[in-house]
Amino acid sequence: MMEASKPARTITTNDITNLPLAVQRWLKFSGVIGKPGIETLCMEQSYKIKLKPEQVEWYEAQAYQYSTTQPPAFIWTVDMKMMPLLYAYGRDKFIHGEGEMLIKLLSLFPVAKDGPNPQINESALQRYLGELVWYPSAAILDHFTWKEIDENKAEVIMTFDQTQGSGIFEFDQEGKLIRFTAQRYMGSGPDAVKKEWIVKVLDYKEFDGITLPNRCNATWKLDSGDWTWAEFEVNHVAFNTGQ
Numbered sequence: 001m002m003e004a005s006k007p008a009r010t011i012t013t014n015d016i017t018n019l020p021l022a023v024q025r026w027l028k029f030s031g032v033i034g035k036p037g038i039e040t041l042c043m044e045q046s047y048k049i050k051l052k053p054e055q056v057e058w059y060e061a062q063a064y065q066y067s068t069t070q071p072p073a074f075i076w077t078v079d080m081k082m083m084p085l086l087y088a089y090g091r092d093k094f095i096h097g098e099g100e101m102l103i104k105l106l107s108l109f110p111v112a113k114d115g116p117n118p119q120i121n122e123s124a125l126q127r128y129l130g131e132l133v134w135y136p137s138a139a140i141l142d143h144f145t146w147k148e149i150d151e152n153k154a155e156v157i158m159t160f161d162q163t164q165g166s167g168i169f170e171f172d173q174e175g176k177l178i179r180f181t182a183q184r185y186m187g188s189g190p191d192a193v194k195k196e197w198i199v200k201v202l203d204y205k206e207f208d209g210i211t212l213p214n215r216c217n218a219t220w221k222l223d224s225g226d227w228t229w230a231e232f233e234v235n236h237v238a239f240n241t242g243q
Helices: 021-030 118-134 136-140
Strands: 040-049 059-069 072-083 086-095 098-105 109-114 144-150 153-160 163-171 177-186 193-207 210-222 225-239
Touching (some): 021 153, 059 118, 072 118, 118 193
Antiparallel strands (some): 040 059, 086 098, 163 177, 177 193, 193 210
16 A cells, blocks of 8 residues: 655745756746645546557557655556457556556456566656656655756656666756656566666646646657657646545
8 A cells, every 4th residue: 555645844945945956947837836745646647558669559548646755656557448349457556665567458367567676666766756747846855866967957866765766857948847868677677678768748737736747758769769659648637635
């Protein structure tokens, strides 16, 4: 079970003064200053997914995510229509510093299950890092270390429960996130290799006074070329509502 987060407190400008300037612009643009910190996030998303690089058609899917910031954790579930009368259920989670991925056909028969193991744990943590854009007030928490790269880029390193990962956030001058990039494991085990993983923001929307990315795509940079495996839109967000 995911634990409830600690009670939220109001985020002030003093909380962000030690962050890179680009990160400060982002937090101000998002609208979290002067509001309670985001401790839980419930989200509904519409997805288009390609399960293989060579796949031409998109699979339609609906996803639901529940995330907490203290402790950092998420559970993401997806129902995907692969073809007429063939459906798949997927789950991706990061709890107590451990990750796990599961896919079932017809929601009954396991097709693939991976984790927890060091590679999946790190990969899940990096997904959590990229999704800071949906709970931006968490950027001030102790398990994140920020390093300025230039006026528009910052690296963030996250350490939690013996798992560590990092990624790079790139912003525009207004404070909007443009993209998140990480060297992330594809698969797991001793033969797993890291590939560049990019989440690109396509549009923004305001949810309950907080401005968040609401349309994005996710791409693996492979030797054979780019594999944009997901395009998704955020349909609904609820903050600090509990599980």
